[in-house]
Amino acid sequence: MSLVHFLVGITLLFSFQVVGATSITTLAEARASLVVPSYTAAERQTLADQAYLFISQLYVHRDIKIKDFGKKADPLNKLRAIKKYATHFSNEELHQRISGVFTQLHDLHTNYIAPKPLSCAATFIPLRFESVLDGEQSSVLVSAKLALQAQSIEGIEVGDQLLSINGKSVEKVLRRLGKISGGANPEAMRVRAIEMLSLRSLSTQKVPQEDSLVLKFQRKDQRIEKTVPWFAYRNLECEGINSKEEAPVSFRRSFNIFEDEFQKKYNRIFGNPRLVNKSSRWAAESILDEVFEVATINTKAGVVGYVQLKGFSWDNQNLDISTVVEGFRRVIENRLSNAIGLVIDVRGNPGGYIVFAEKVIQLFSHKEVEPTKVQMLANALNESIFLKSNGEDNRWSTAISTAMKANHKMIVPMTITPSSEANSLGQIWFRPVVVLTDASCFSACDLFAAGMQDNDAAVVIGVHKTTGAGGANVMEHRIFRQIMGDTHNPFETLPFSQNMRVSWRQSIRAGKNEGVLIEDAGVKSDIVVPLRPTDISGESKELMTAINDIIAGLQLNYKSGLTVRQGSSILLANGQEAKWTERIYGVDAIDLFLEKTKVSTVELKSSSSPEEVPFVIPGLNKDWSDQPVTLIGKKDGKQVFRVVRELTWRGD
Template sequence: MFDRSGSDPNEFAAFGEATNEIAAFRALTEGNNFPLEDRTALVDQALLLIDRIFVHLMHKRAMYAIDPRQRLRLLRFRASRMSDAEFHAELLRIFVELRDLHTNYILPRPYRGPVAFLGVLLEQYWEDDEPHWMVSKVYDQITGVTDLRPGCEVVYWNGAPVELAVARNADREPGSNPAARTARGLERMTLRKLALSPVPDEDWVDLVYRAGDGALRQTRLPWRILGPADLEARAPGIDTADDAALDGEFEGLPVAQTLAVDLRTEAVRLLKKQLFVPSAKKAEEQRAAGSDTAPEPTQSQIAAGELPTTRPDELRARRVPTPDGDYGHLRIYTFFIEDGNVRAFVDEVRRLVQLLPQHGLIIDVRGNGGGHIVAAEYLLQYFSRKRVQPERLQLINSDGTLALCRAVEQLNPWAQSIADSVETGAQYSDAIPLWSEDAINEVGRIYDGPVILITDALCYSATDMFAAGFQDHEIGTVLGTDETTGAGGANVWPHGLLMSQWPDGPFTALPGGAEFRVALRRTLRVGKLAGQPLEDFGVRAEATHRLTRRDLLDNNADLMDHAIGLLKGQA
């Protein structure tokens, strides 16, 4: 049935080395001696976060029939009987089952740096209303398989039909809706940041795929462990300090307190870039050297109609030619501004938008895990005929949030309504925006043509807020490659930030380099859906497009055709 002629003749020699590599890492985690007092400290701090600070606790308990507080108490009781790997896996599982990508357990050393990788990436496409899974990227240094190339269709995964394997993996993901869990589960099948995801159970994956000649072939891909020496990917809340610069009414704003980002999506985005986009490294080196000029475009970029940009990690802008004239395509990869210069980011968006054709604009935020809320909400004014209203934020009413709001100056406006809840019985505080309307309307509309927004289930956090604002202000049609965005609506604070901003609070240093993140303030929509929370609901697309094989192999050609058709209808 299967032809193995596509495999490298030295495949099993390489496989043996890879088995030892991941087995050695697994042995390291099993043999690591994390003291009982450190395990107890982790569980106790997690209980404080969930019980006193976590804004979605009541919502998640009702929606998913979970009891994280009891699970944590049981873990504390049983911790002495567990191996290190069992303890960390259970604590990770408790957080995953919250179905909240903002509220995370980030594992300590030795999990902190390494990445597990199969050497390929998978993406889903549709044909005749049936899903298919394609190898979209191959890292040749790892696979060693001669004809496993982008475009090969995966049929079986470890002996199971690939659709079942994807579904089972998705069920172990924390996404807020089925589409979000599937998207993240698909990524995790081949690439895992071990600080956020469990070590693979298997040492290798047996893959059956349809090669370019149509024949079914079978190969074995080993899980490889890439360490910090192999990758230097960073992600907000793990390895970076968040401080941003935006003048005017935002000057002095502690942006580290106003982040909204899905750590997993941002981490995987950075890893993909390092593995599969070598040109990105040169652009980053230029930025690190202080260059504020856009790099010279390559011939392929010129042929693709791309505009040079000073922010290539975050933005891509190009002209899309059609018989009716050129349209603009603005890709926003992330709202996490790694160098902290939010002003440079929003100004570069403004410059690019003004250079793109005014015939119609496609804003594409697929795969954007969020970042700086101010960057996301500030951009809306560029495209809106209406005055932009910022989203409102709420905390859960508890003795913990009351003490926190009294201790942190920027949270003071929420304190009175939390104190009043003793008498009012309200579950949540007043809903208050992070900044004034004047602040996010200081420039106004700069693009006069029709605009549409492309989303997917990996859009999360600040990107959910951007999509919600786009829809709430009726800027244009939301076209989704999934029915909804990832449905993450909260401002997230790391445990370390809570500890530093609230020195007299109950939070203490975590052992072994571990970290927690928690959804502190939930976000509420404005406009026609005013008051509806973003969490678990997300932004529902007004039109949908299922990605095709041509989309994956030819620069989203069918998706662009669909988007341009919608733009013509809005003109």
């Protein structure tokens, strides 16, 4: 990675603050400054009380964590004990005890955020690692070197196998880190542990005990030893801002966010995994590059489209969900129209806006998409949060009230993404789709992979057995405090700008996996293609070969569709009867729907070649209006595509 890209990435580590002066030194030089501040007795009690309130009243995953990880994962007894003795603990001991309770939940959405200056800092070494399967044996290889502090890693090469760290085998180190990683399943624990070899975000992770790492590598028949110091990044501007000066947080944005903060920070420094080199991608830069990038890959069977979907959120404040979805759609229609298949690479995707993640699924689905549902604890505090945030009764507060009256622990599951929005665009792609995942695909990325699988829109190929398993909408303590206002607010201001995050609403899958929770389980890969050593340096040759074979094998299943047009609009003159043509292949009937009402059926002779088909909706004519029409293609009575056209009446 270039020095410029690294500096941009690490500057964005704390993008929620105004970034000014920063410091990058060795950890040895910074260690004296990276300490827990001195709390008063009252502040210690506040932290303990708020942690208990936060988890006992808002944490939606308590039951599943006890089921999957045993009684030791139950946080409440531990938090009660901390409350009881909070004023007797030292500053460091209190911080580590509360932090430990959150970590043992194995929930990357639920975090105890350290006080400043720790929350404004990170430690790193300028190496990225990747776990690969060499024969039947797992090994950890260097997969990238950063340009910053490059002198500290001279002599280390991409592809070197990491054997030990400070005299301990790398596997032993990974097992230890996995236990404190927060990962929700074995695959996620290992992946996060490997990332922690390179980066520790001190907002949620401990300062490394050692100032440097003695790394031993294997390179063919050669053993190499190198001592690499930990480096400390400090955002000095962040350290100087107190909680009263921090900008208000958007409840609407947070209400729709499913995201892993650590993975987002890691990607900003080290980047997402990629299937093709940067040089192979489309040269034209776009404001959407921070969200996705596009390339084509030449194979023996034909051209395969490639989209690296880096995340479902963005830093550019000029972007919104509609703009990004439309940009994504146009790329598929314009740049990849001749491709025989499509790979959507979401490895390392930390999540983001759930509506974005769920709205793009319809572009690849032959049927109406069922959005993911969520449920949450039914209690007075949650009801009050929704009443305060909306100013009046709403569907969420009503659902909570109804559940409480029925003495139910959870509300009846509801969607965040309206079904109308999840299906307003319709299908634009009629060829094989592969979603490429790993155990770092988390949160809204889990939801996207689940939606593609549950709605039969794609084959999920994973380099791991499952995704990261982050099945919740995450909310922050400071947001709840902001919502509840100045009177009767149970959320107290935390000392030293501290914060907490909680899994607030639990995700439930739809479609063919209806009712299955995403948390802990994740999205299981239809096909597992583990990374091999040859996938590390340069292009992912073995992984790409496996994907090509799968796309080629799926071709026979995709024999129906429409010729792709740019956009969905059919422009008609004011007063003109609804009349247009489509180029269609592989169906024997098409049903036309206005809203949910079928208005006609067009019978066809099924042809493998596109043929011009006229459509007319008698009596439908408007002025300066828009009217969506849904076309359901059928073959032998089975639905094979679902396309939405926007009839648009304008001018003469």
